[in-house]
Amino acid sequence: MYIGLETDAASLRVYDPQVVPGLLQTRPYAEALITGALPETTPTDIEKRVQVRMRRQERIAAPENPLRLWTVLDESALRRVVGTRALMREQLEYLVEQSQLPHVTVQVIPFDMGAHPGLNGQYAILEFPDASDSSVVYIEGVTSDLYLEKANDVQQYSVMYEHLRAQALNVEQSRQLIADLAKEYAR
Template structure:
């Protein structure tokens, strides 16, 4: 369930506002960095929300941008204070994709394409344990257990009775044929997918082998959208050692069009459900 104050979203929103003030002033990030005797990369990180913003940073930037309305300054200072709070995920220590978790926690909807795995938000505990065990064989048992718990905690957005996450998943057929853990785990995973697919805010579509080549072959991605118009959509691309977040309108639009093609080529949700029922029976056998 989303917390009242999300530090990741606050940082992102504050960064967007600081960029807007800089552009209104007609200054480049390099010029601002020179005025404040900091690196240009720091200004860029502050504006893209990837770095924590202190109230001192906000005060100094407002001075450079000659912001005279004290109400605006106070509002930005408050956002900076809130952006330094800790989200629920910080209790689990260093999580590689904590920025994504922060965005997902506050998102209104997520459109996800998966080529090799069942989407994390729809995984059973045993499936998640088996996946993490094989993907991170060198990790300490405690770290693997932590990753599983974080994944289960994230799923609260799906089960939130008041404001559930609108989740649309297109899953390549190969992900459901790949036996993760055991046939029993796969059967139970499929049964959970079937159950979740009946919920009005969850849609699951299988992309069959028969479509041949398709736009999703470039890799897995997620599109996150937010209820607040001030928060622009984000494309998330997960990497092995680092992740990529795309926020430019043209980039987001490109992936949105890709996703529409994938949805059009995938089985209809009803046909997908029947496909999963039949495959679950095979695993049971």
């Protein structure tokens, strides 16, 4: 899903308006999501995609130099039922758990925020520890992906991301909203 995660990407900033980002997905959520999003995909190919997603998550749990992840989600990503209500409860509980790691930050843009800079769609910004490696914006597509490396493009997406972070609930408010929604799925 993201270029550079198999290497030494120091940090990743992600915005997703529709779904929980792959690096924070449980296996059942990833399976249900891929199955729903790619209905003509074979079970074997779905399993391969899920395995890749789970392998990439190892960068967050790495004992040394874990990936620094900052994600901003639209509230719709939390309310969209992927799979079953029980699966969603499990996913949101896992998201709360992951958000408590010192190198993982999760913020939510609530519905009542209205229009915001992320309405155009999801993207990620990869930043590398070596100053000679320039940052990259990654935009995932259905048939191909887009990588933006021009400094001006990266700067525009970075500014847009800063606006998203500023308009989102703070970390504690976001965690509480996610926990409250998880309880709603338990009913």
